Amino acid sequence: MGTYRKVLNYEMKSGGVRYVCDDARAVLKESGIQEGLLCLFIKGSTGSLAFMEKDADLEPDLMDALERVAPSDATYRHDRKWGDGNGHSHIRASIMGGSITIPFADGEMDLGRWQQVALVDNDVRDRQRELTIQIVGE
Numbered sequence: 001m002g003t004y005r006k007v008l009n010y011e012m013k014s015g016g017v018r019y020v021c022d023d024a025r026a027v028l029k030e031s032g033i034q035e036g037l038l039c040l041f042i043k044g045s046t047g048s049l050a051f052m053e054k055d056a057d058l059e060p061d062l063m064d065a066l067e068r069v070a071p072s073d074a075t076y077r078h079d080r081k082w083g084d085g086n087g088h089s090h091i092r093a094s095i096m097g098g099s100i101t102i103p104f105a106d107g108e109m110d111l112g113r114w115q116q117v118a119l120v121d122n123d124v125r126d127r128q129r130e131l132t133i134q135i136v137g138e
Helices: 021-031 058-069 077-082 087-096
Strands: 002-012 017-019 036-043 047-053 099-105 115-121 127-137
Touching (some): 002 021, 002 115, 021 115, 021 127, 047 087, 047 099, 058 087, 077 087, 115 127
Antiparallel strands (some): 017 115, 036 127, 047 115
């Protein structure tokens, strides 16, 4: 059983979506591990990861849905305490989650035909995001 770890950095726009499957595939190939689990983890409390189809229309649909669930103009205790206006960003990231684990075999991730991993920036300002890819297997 072996492990492999790599950290990737992305410049993200507020409310931006970036698909990271191609990068994960490259890291998986680089690892030389053929079967096991690949975990993606976004560092920070306002970024999230989601499975999505890579469709430009789904990106605004996702943002609209998140706005309905955790409205940016609602009152948040976090905002009153810290004054940074991103209470909704933390709630959205908490609901979506910060990690995804994907099984793989023969060096290929077990993803559906249209299934992609999207890194979502929920914050109110542009940020650099750090994505850790941890691979365990043989």
